[in-house]
Amino acid sequence: MSVSEQYKPLLEDKTYLRHFWHPVCTLAEFERSQPSGHGPMAVTLLGEQVVLARLNGKIVAAADRCAHRSAKLSLGKVCNKNGEDFIQCPYHGWEYDKSGTCKLVPACPDKSIPPRAKVSTFDCEVKYDIVWVRLDNSFDCTEIPYLADWDNPNMQVIVADSYIWNTVAERRWENFTDFSHFAFVHPGTLYDPFFASHPTVLVNRVDGELQFKLAPPREMDGIPEEAPMGDFDYRCTMPYSINLEIKLWRDDSRFILWTTACPVDEKTCRNFMIIVREKDGQPDHMHLAFQKRVLEEDQPIIQSQWPAEISSGEISVATDKVSIQYRKWHRELSMAAVKGKDAFTAALCTNVRDELAS
Numbered sequence: 001m002s003v004s005e006q007y008k009p010l011l012e013d014k015t016y017l018r019h020f021w022h023p024v025c026t027l028a029e030f031e032r033s034q035p036s037g038h039g040p041m042a043v044t045l046l047g048e049q050v051v052l053a054r055l056n057g058k059i060v061a062a063a064d065r066c067a068h069r070s071a072k073l074s075l076g077k078v079c080n081k082n083g084e085d086f087i088q089c090p091y092h093g094w095e096y097d098k099s100g101t102c103k104l105v106p107a108c109p110d111k112s113i114p115p116r117a118k119v120s121t122f123d124c125e126v127k128y129d130i131v132w133v134r135l136d137n138s139f140d141c142t143e144i145p146y147l148a149d150w151d152n153p154n155m156q157v158i159v160a161d162s163y164i165w166n167t168v169a170e171r172r173w174e175n176f177t178d179f180s181h182f183a184f185v186h187p188g189t190l191y192d193p194f195f196a197s198h199p200t201v202l203v204n205r206v207d208g209e210l211q212f213k214l215a216p217p218r219e220m221d222g223i224p225e226e227a228p229m230g231d232f233d234y235r236c237t238m239p240y241s242i243n244l245e246i247k248l249w250r251d252d253s254r255f256i257l258w259t260t261a262c263p264v265d266e267k268t269c270r271n272f273m274i275i276v277r278e279k280d281g282q283p284d285h286m287h288l289a290f291q292k293r294v295l296e297e298d299q300p301i302i303q304s305q306w307p308a309e310i311s312s313g314e315i316s317v318a319t320d321k322v323s324i325q326y327r328k329w330h331r332e333l334s335m336a337a338v339k340g341k342d343a344f345t346a347a348l349c350t351n352v353r354d355e356l357a358s
């Protein structure tokens with residue numbers, strides 16, 4: 001049996017992902033993309049080319065392809081006429097309003113504009129200083145993921161720049177929630193390799209989240225001081241967001257390491273990280289440098305996984321329970337989306353208690 005026969009993609013139909021909100025860039029990255037601070041900016045989500053632009057104060061997302069001769073609108077500019085903002089195509093200057101409707105064809109301004117001179121627009125919101133896009137709102141049953149304490153004035157927040165990994169978003173999620181790699185990929189950074197074995201965790205599905213906890217051994221040696229070590233409490237909003245709340249051993253304070261991934265295309269994900277912590281007097285760059293060190297340990301291993309798509313041929317063991325449950329849920333969502341809104345909503349929102357919990 002060839003590798004491609006044995007390692008078939010687990011998720012053959014990924015169109016269900018179009019129903020979720022996905023992060024596409026940080027607000028700072030959007031604002032840096034053009035001197036005006038308003039875009040346009042090109043992003044890719046699930047293989048779709050999307051243009052972002054801030055029109056009259058609100059960021060809009062549209063297909064990055066002019067209806068005229070298919071140039072990229074993201075190479076154009078935002079212009080203003082009589083107080084209204086438009087995206088102007090770089091090729092022949094057609095101007096599109098926030099609904100994606102062409103309002104001006106400069107070459108023949110006195111002629112009527114063809115009714116089909118429109119580009120598709122998508123749901124777009126800014127939350128946690130990140131720009132989120134939802135390609136398909138026909139089910140309208142998904143929300144932007146949970147992030148603890150974003151608005152808590154007693155906490156300090158860092159929104160890191162996003163970064164690309166050459167793998168799928170599911171691999172990135174699984175890497176972040178994988179306990180048994182700590183001893184091998186992060187010895188002396190996050191973990192003492194002497195403690196390679198792990199107890200089985202309880203994994204519950206609650207309100208669109210996978211929830212589980214891990215208490216690493218306190219007897220570990222050789223962990224650097226800047227490592228946020230403590231008891232781990234995970235709340236993971238499908239499909240790719242992880243709110244890891246750590247109760248730090250050193251002072252019982254709360255440290256939230258939040259991460260999410262954008263499924264850019266079948267080989268690429270864009271990753272986001274926010275750190276929310278009780279005021280600890282430590283500089284932001286120290287926390288960012290530590291996380292960078294951890295990510296640099298992970299990246300070559302995760303990018304080496306092949307095929308990049310998670311596959312049905314991989315062998316799992318008891319400590320892969322989080323990944324097993326995660327994959328199972330993705331498969332259920334994939335199949336439910338084909339049946340329609342009710343089936344998809346049920347697959348997303350039905351609570352499932354771990355059978356070991358009773």
Ligand code: FES
Pocket residue numbers: 066067068069070071089090091092093094
């Ligand atoms: S291609 Fe956009 S105006 Fe012609």
Ligand SMILES: [Fe+2]
Pocket residue numbers: 175176181185186294298
């Ligand atoms: Fe890791």
